[in-house]
């Protein structure tokens with residue numbers, strides 16, 4: 001509906017068959033698999049999704065692109081102003097990044113739904129990853145609402161009927177194309193600093 005208002009298109013990429021089988025070495029997929037993951041989870045058919053958009057959105061502003069990301073995303077065309085990734089697996093995130101990040105316009109925003117999975121978020125701070133695939137510094141990732149995903153948070157103290165007020169943080173996160181997250185910490189330098197301090201001490 002927002003796309004209709006601002007005169008843009010929403011491109012929707014999905015298998016419309018749910019999640020793919022897990023790939024070995026995928027930290028998120030293995031975690032889910034250990035819990036009894038079944039391929040096809042979250043599946044909604046093309047017709048079902050289209051019907052929902054017709055009821056609640058503006059189907060004329062959307063184009064739907066069914067298929068596994070490795071097949072559909074290489075055919076993407078056109079600059080992207082904003083993208084929202086909610087794809088669960090690390091391998092799926094990787095497919096989205098390598099195929100879509102180059103189309104994100106400078107200043108464009110990437111939203112990510114998986115802020116609760118640290119290995120997933122770490123990609124956005126990995127100098128190695130961004131150097132290898134995009135020859136640039138990592139963009140970083142900021143949480144919308146709950147801050148960095150470290151341990152548990154105390155949430156909503158006023159909801160007395162909810163006995164479980166300690167929650168895992170859940171949040172959408174974002175980064176902006178053009179920002180750089182530089183990790184200006186080197187243990188060697190810290191050790192040298194510590195030595196200098198010790199030798200200078202009386």
Ligand SMILES: C[S@@+](CC[C@H](N)C(=O)[O-])C[C@H]1O[C@@H](n2cnc3c(N)ncnc32)[C@H](O)[C@@H]1O
Nearest residue numbers: 014015016018019020042067068069086087092
């Ligand atoms: C948790 S669902 C979220 C879907 C949607 N954002 C929603 O909230 O209804 C994750 C989606 O990612 C899709 N997906 C994950 N990996 C995929 C891949 N490699 N190729 C195509 N679709 C994929 C699944 O089909 C599923 O619809």
